[in-house]
Amino acid sequence: MKNIKPLITSPHMGNTYIAVKAFLETVGCLYVPCPPTSRRTIELGARYSPEFACFPFKVTLGNMIEALEKGANVILMAAGRKGLCRLAYYHIVQEKILKNLGFEFEMVGLGNNLRDVLFRKIELWSGKRSTLPGLIKATAITFRKLKLIRKIENLTRNLRPYQVERGEVEKISRKALALTEEAKTFSQLKTVEREIKRLFTSIPIMKKREVLKVVVVGEFFCCLEPAVSFQIEKILGEMGVLVTNNMSSYRLAKGFLFPDLQKWWINRFIVKKYLRYSGGGEERRTLGEIEIYARKGYDGVCILSPFLCLPENTAKTILPSLSKKFKIPVLSFSLDENFSEVNMLTRVESFVDMLRRKKNVSGN
Template sequence: MKVTFPHMGNLYIPLRTFFENLGAEVVVPPLSSKRTLEIGCKYSPEFACLPLKVTLGNFIEALEMGADTIVMAGGVGPCRFGYYAEVQREILKDLGYDFDMIVLEPPQGHFWDLIKKFKYITNKKSFKEIYLAGKLAWKKIILLDRLEKMVNRIRAVELEKGKTDKAYKKALNLISNARDEQELAFARQQIAKEISSIKKAKERNLLKVGLVGEIYTLLEPFVNFNIEKQLGELGVLVERSIYISQWVRENLLPSFMKSKEPEVLAKLAEPYIPCFVGGHGRESVAQIVSYAKQGFDGVIHLLPLTCMPEIVAKSVLPMVSKIHSIPVMTFVLDEHSAETGLRTRLEAFVDLIRERKEEKEFGVLSGD
């Protein structure tokens, strides 16, 4: 059995660790690229949203490399993500590929069903073995999330441009290559040393921008044109609303292990979206309210074209922006989106919020 899975940010690192530690042969598809997108678009329905197209491209590239078992997440609610695996399965079968697809549905009280699927993938490994492999993978997820947060803060104030990105790539390799908890602890120390060596300017008057929206377009740098890096290069401290650890908690862990954050966010969004609309639509609105309360200078909202939950969220954003006095800019992404256009809009948005911040500070100083 040769296992593969789609890319979504750095998720491939803990997934590879998990399956390899359970004895499975893992085929990691090439990082998402223009070729991946072209392949996915060629065989996907035109109206399908961008994540389906890119992940289909991931699967085809992995199958070409010899993979025979696809592991894909499922979903519930109005978001079409829950249908991805079924649609992709039929497309791949029509193309003549011979494979098995394992869909990991959110447990929703049936956690042992999820364990059974892991046992099937890993040739009936014991619960203890699955737990130990999962423990190491989880620690990698936590470290990756911390790393991404540090990088997004430091990139905005680095004195030597590009230094943070070099350290980031080195850190990813260290985490990926760690074979056990001891090696991961050593990697953590090396990363801390590498990050602390980066010379930084003072964070005085630093612009702070929050990123909200559909999870895949937030986490996958290929589809969002590495927006976090671009904002950092413009001197902006970026905070993303969703990280891999949150997604795992919400979708793969039993209910008693989940955090209370979704309940808090639901209350923040209630005046604007009083019910669940699928995906992270309600959370996007709530996070904008939260960022406004924290004094952020602006928010960028990302979504794939035709994403229903985020379209619902987008409909109330002008009101949220006005009430909470925070600029919000939306990027709708599909296979026709271009980095040049995004960069131009980003630069204009950053100029706008910088001028707005300076005007507010001048008003305070002048007593207006």
């Protein structure tokens, strides 16, 4: 009888799927990405989720339904490590919901079980022995891709406000990501890296344009998934705002293997005076980065958090005093399935207008 390999998928979180795909395909598994997150994805997720679940739970559930409809039968879902955040329980509840809907599949929550996944599950899924050199090679390719993705995302943010023709940076960014996805070997990735540099330097820019500087902080899923943040970075960039966003899938993946020294430093030396204990999410990074970027002379802060996210809502109570202390305007969004793009656009436009008047910068 023909041995059919399972079709593995994972919910979207920005461009992370490129790296997950690279890892699984390098070790011999089959991977299918979920269809891009759309209004349908969000509606599907919201329809079958408990009303009070956090927004990322609903969106990732929508992703899973769409991938299962495409034939996926194994779902990899980040479960984090033991902690206070509800993320650790997402996959357990999502599995129950999806099985009640009649889907047949295997759910694997990725947390403290990495060893089991790498050495047992992958052997089952790929149909061949997992060897240490094979896993090291796959991990190295994955990290190389994650680094390239971070580079592309940063170049996109840095060039958007200076582009002569609207949409040009987006076009190049998509092309660069497609090249990164296609590359299979280290030498191909080296060539892709050179090509990315060439592509971005070929974009015509207005070097002398006066731009505003805004940092985007908040819950990691909202900071990484443009469909959830309603493309806030693109909207800001096209309005002439240079956006900084320190969250990246590279940073998250690295934090899984090594201690995140930047986070430790922020918690130890900056945030302790505002919030002594962790609420389990990114709330301390949010507060710490506001102080860091205010001191660097940034013009404003945008905070993205899911509606009902307890850790981020805790941080929000401290925001008014922080904003006053550092004289930095803060625009905060509570995102959920009822949030609309028009709402985002109107508020961002007024915020940018206010920042321009404050700094006396024209919009040209």
